[in-house]
Amino acid sequence: MNATPKQYAKVATALGFSPMAKANLAEVHRIATRFGAQMFVFHVGKWTEKSQKTYDSFLSDLGIDPSTVVLKSKEGDPKVELLSLCSENDIDLLALGALIRESMFKVFSASIARDVCRKAKVSLLLLTHSSIMEEPCERIVVNGLDHPKTPDTIATAVWAGNKLGSKELIVVDELSEKSIARADDDMSTLQRLRQSRQLEKQEHNRIEEVLDLCTGGCTMDITEQHVFGKKGYTIAHYAKAKRADLLVVNSPDTKLGFLDRIFKHDLEYILSDLPTDVLIVHTTKELAHA
Amino acid sequence: MHKPKNGFKGFVENWQSDLKAGFVVSLVALPISIALSLASGAPAIAGLIAAVIGGILVAHLGGSYVTITGPGNGLAVVTLAAITTLGGGDMLAGYYMALGAIVVSGILLFVLGTVRLGVLADLFPTSAVQGMLAAIGIIILAKQSHVMIGTLNPESASPIPLLVEFFSSLQDLLWADTAHLRSAIVGIGSLLFLIGFSQIRARWMHAIPAPLWVVVLAVLTQIIGTNVTGESFFGPKYLVNIPADWMSAWRLPDFSGIQSGAFWGAAISLTFIASIESLLSIKGMDRLDPYKRKSNVNKDLRALGIATAVSGMLGGLSVVTVIARSSVNVSNGAKTRSANFFHGALILVFVLFLREVLTQIPLPALAAILVFTGYKLLNPSQFRKIAQIGLEQLFLFFFTLFATLVYGLIMGIVLGMAATLVIQVIITGSGAEIFRYFNRPNTLLFEEEENKYILNINYFANFLNYPRLKSKLDSIPTSAEVIADFSSTSFVDATVMEHLAGYVESFEQHGGSLDLVGLDTLAPASSHPLGVQSKSTRGSDVFLVRSSGTRLSGKQEKLRKFAGTAGLEYTPWPDPIWDTKVNQFHYFRHRRIDQTMNLLEDRSTRLMAIEVVTHVGEFTMRDSQHLACVILQPKGIKLPKFTLDRERIFERISYLAGAQDIELGSNVFDKRFNLKGEDEKAIRAFFSPACLAFLASRPVFHMESNGKSLLIFHKERAASVSEFKLMVNFAREFSDRIGAKS
Incomplete structure (x- = not known):
């Protein structure tokens, strides 16, 4: 077993001209800077003069040097084009401004999230409370599932936490109630x-082993919680109850389809009611599980 | 307290007390079992078989401790309906077909227990269940009031016409024959005796239970009257009929209807009512158990299923757990399941050896016992109590009651549930939320510290998703400390509040505690502690509610009491001016204060404990957060600016950017705490050795000083009453330490 953190070098975001667009740009730019990554801004739709003007005013308001940001625009179906832009530019982290609660009219970002999870080979960061002013990311909750992807996910959480100056990392180990007496x-x-x-106790030993692999150079306090x-x-409810600033989880193993939305499980619970910012770490170890 | 052992050891240890309790219960059960056979439209022996089989089998196989099993009230109503519909007018044929349905329902009950559907009874709204039970009372009363005055076969079948017909039965008395008149007199006399029994002072009278008195007196009347007049005093028509050859007359139940809908309808109704009646009784008895043992309801359901199937095969009624006989059992000192066994075995003895006496019981006396039972099920004194919980609950109660009378038991409870849901949607305005989340998990349970649990509830809590909450609560040992946090819940219904009250009691009895927090911001729909609690009923104008003097939540009542004993002044909804007082701390700088509440104030030492509801940001609708804290303004002490904590909570606040970590040279202290400030010298002077020793010996509290006052808190969430106490005591002692030095 080994653990390699995803060191995100190319961070992209999708630009839509919503009320939160500016805050999202600010947030993603801060994250890209902290990560030491190149920032990309993708736009799907017709790029007019007006768009250019608004975009320029956003950047100048936020004090971002336009030359540090790569802007790409394409016309077509947002979901499809966004993904093709990601693969064309070798993006490894796509950050999207998401709405906290999914509703019939607001499924756009959540459905992109699903499509990205399903198809693209890219990690996903869903931002629920972007703001123009910086708010520190203090407490990170990461999953500690018994799964081949977990070491990479925790390693990535440690890497990102160090970069973001976080103070506390809680490894949440979700245990099934089925294995114990009722x-x-x-x-x-x-x-x-x-x-x-x-x-x-068993789980504690397992997590200790995983942590040994991936917490070299970690500056955060690490605690474990079995739930x-x-x-x-x-884990979503825990992150909410603990007021975590970031929730880091494995990418899903199976495809998420329409039925998954009705019969909710695993990631769907998190996506349909985002507890806080969520980072879904894409790793290449999916097949190892099978 | 020493708990009685299980199994054979327990039997050897406790058989004397169990035999005594079982004997008293069998005396109660004997007349009631015959009466319930009568109410079911079955031969008198049927109820006795159910009591014997129930007692003997469930005592061996069951999962509860001091319950008594036998024929039940609710079941009498369902069985009568089954016999009438299946027999199509022929009561005897109907009886054998109903026995088939009873056997099938026993199998169904066993299946329910196997797939652990013991939570079923908790799924129904309390008011609807109460309404249904009251309706059962009325149904029994409606039919038996006729028998009580000597009209054995009233014309109507459904309860409401039966009640109306009672007056014509009364008129019939005017031209009745002597036997009829004698029956009516013994029936009415029995009823008056039952009503007046609790008023009788003579203690020796109470040595025998009231129903047995009625039966004994009535039998004596029959025997003496027969001797005096030379013929059967009441006439055979009005007497219990147990044929001498009842054992050899046994035949197999009739399963010929198994392909018909009516048969399955009967089987399912029997199963449903049997499980509800049993589960409610088991739950009620767990509270009455002197040793506070927790019953295994699923195991009990399986045992009841087996007993019902066997009883049906032998010609008996369904076996259910019955609360009235069970409480007689407990009050006579029962300790283990053997009491139930003795009760069944003794009834068997009575039937075998006292058959002659049993056939001398006049039916009107038994009908009087049933009328009295029916009235107690209706229990008009409960109307007031239900109305206090909320008028909507009273409406639901009567709605279910009438729906049950008109459409039958199953339809009645289904309509009651539907009505409850509609009412909840109306008063909380959360229809979409209910629809969206009822099927989703909404509870989180984790152990924060050893034996200290946090139970967090999301979205809403009502009867629909209560099983989830229940399974979490059940998995916590009752000796643990639990904080149930409802601060992210939008409403909690009366059913859940009632169940929670039961859990609070249970935890306290076992040395644990269950504190409900976060309910203070939900406005109760009524002034009763178990009423519906909803965010929306508080409305947008918080101030309006603050000044209108709404009732206090359970936690607030406890805080008020604590304030009284600790010499503090308590204000549940303090003036909004407090928002600004709290706001002066940097901790709150990134938060907007929505509300302050539960202010405990000590003017002499200038100490304030208060709970604050905040949220972060403007657009971003991050969920609101509760924080309980103490604000201390020590007199005559120069406070340096600093923050002290462990979880690095204060590092969120960038105002102390220039501040540095300060190590005070005390190993224990520096390891535990993270102290930051600008004026290192003043801070060193402030933290005297006495002060350090004190802090090192206490649980970690977080502190912020803004130069004028101190903010102290324990955990970043709503606090339970005991945590409030802890915090106030800490602040007081700390204030003494820093005061002593100067």
Whole structure:
């Protein structure tokens, strides 16, 4: 087992002229600078003079030097073109301004997120509260699932946390309740407690091993939290309850389709009700699982 | 307290007390079992078989401790309906077909227990269940009031016409024959005796349960009357009929209807009502259990299923857990399941050896017992209590009650659930939210520290998603400390509040605690602690609610009490001026204060504890955050500006950009804390050795000093009452330490 952090060198964002566009640009630019990455701005649709003007005023307002940003525009279906722009330019992190709660009329960014997760070989950062002023990213929650992708994901969280100057990293280990006794009466409640303690201990050892691989040079306090509950949902709720500033998770193994939205699982719980900023780390280890 | 052992050891240890309790219960169960057979339209022996089989089998296989099993009230109504519809007018044929349905329902109950559907009973809104039970009471009462006055076969079948017909049955008395008149007199006399029984002072009277008195007195009347008049006093028509050859008359239940919808309708209704009645009784008994044992409801359901199937095969009624007989059991000192066994075995003995006596019981006396039972199920005194929880709950109660009377039990409860949902959508305005999230997980449980759990609830909590909350609550050992945080919930319904109240009690009984926090910002729809709590009913104008003097939540009541004992002044909704007082700390600089609440103030030492609801940002609708903190303005002490914490919470605040980490040279202290400030000299002077020793010996609190006052808090979330106490005590002692030095 080994762990390689994704060191994002090319960060792209999609420009739409929404009320949050400026804040998004500011946020992504800050992140790109912190990461020491090249920033790309993609636009899908007709690039008019007016667009150029607004874009220029955004950059000058935010004090960004236009020469440091690569702007690309294409016409066509946003989802398709955005992905092709990503692959053409070898983008490794796509940052999108997302709405906190998905609704019928606001599915755009969430559906792009799904398509990107499904098709593109790129990590995804969903921003829920971009702001013009910098707000520090203090607390990061990362998943500690027993999965081949996890070491890379934690390594990436450590790398990003160091770059962003975060102080605290919580590795959340979601445990299935199915493997332990159900609490039906006094006896089984005790049994459940014993089993869960034992399971937590095992998991602790496993996570320690993973952490040994990927936390070299980490400047953050690292804590572990074992939580029993539904995968995906639990970590999202935890991140919300703990007021984390960033949630880092594995990319999904399977394709997410229309049915996944109705019968929600894993990542769908996070996508449909974003608890905070979410980084979905794409790694090439997907096949190792099978 | 020493808990009785399970199994054979427990039997050896406790058989004397269990035998005594079982004996008293069997005396109660004997007349009631016969009466319930009567109410079910089945032969008198059917109820007795159910009691015997229930007692003997469930005592061995069950998962609860002090419950009594046998024929049930709700089941009588369903069985009567099954016998009437399946038999198509022929009661005896209907009875055998209903036995088939009972066997099938026993199998279904066993399946329910196997797939762990014991949560089923918790899925129904409380008011709807209460309405349904009251309706069962009325149905029993409507039919049996006729029998009580000697009209054995009233013409109507459904409850409302039956009630109306009661007056014509009364008129019939005018030209009734002597046997009819005697029956009516014994029936009405029995009812009056039952009503007046609790008023009787003579203690020896209470040595025998009231229903048994009724039966004994009525049987004595029959025997003496027969001897005096020389013929059967009431006449055979009005007496219980247990044929001498009841054992050899046994035949297999009739499964011929198994392909018909009516058969399955009956089987499903039987299963449904049996599980609801049993599960509610088991839950009720867990609260009454003197040893506070927790029943395994699924195991109990399986046992009831087996007992029901066997009872049906032998010609008996469904076996359910019954609360009234169970509480008699507990109050007579039952300790283990053996009491249930003794009750069943003793009834068997009575049936075998006292058949002659049992056939002398006049039916009107039994009908009087049923009328009284029906009235107790209706329990008009509960109307007031329900109305206090909320008028909408009273509406739901009556809605379900009438729906049940008109459309039957199953339709009644379904309509009751639908109405509850509609009402919730109306009063909370969260229809879309309910629709979107009812099917999604909404609970998070994690162990924050050893044996200290945080349970966080998202979206909303009502009867639809209560099973999720319940399964989390059940998985926590009841000796643990739990904080249930509702601050990100938009509404909590009366059903969940009621269940939670039960859990609070259960945790306290076992030495743990369950604190409900974050409910203070939800406005209750009524002044009752169990009423619906909703964000929307508070409205946008927070101030309006603050000044209108709404009732306090449970936590606020406790805070008020604590304030009284600790010499603090308590204001649940302080003046908005407090927002600015809180705002002077840099911690709140990036937050907007929505509301302050729960102010505890000590003017003499200038100490204020307060809870603040904030949110971050303008556009970005990040969820609001609760924080409980103490503000201290020590007199005559020069405070340097500093921040002290461990979790680096204050590093969010960039104002101390020029500030540096300060090490005070005390190893323990420097390791635990992160102290920052500009004026290092003043800070060193401020933290005296006594002060350091104090801080090092306490749980980590976070502190910010802005030069004038101190902000102290423990955790970045809403605090429970005990955490409030902890914080106030900490602040007081800390204030003494820094005061002593100067």
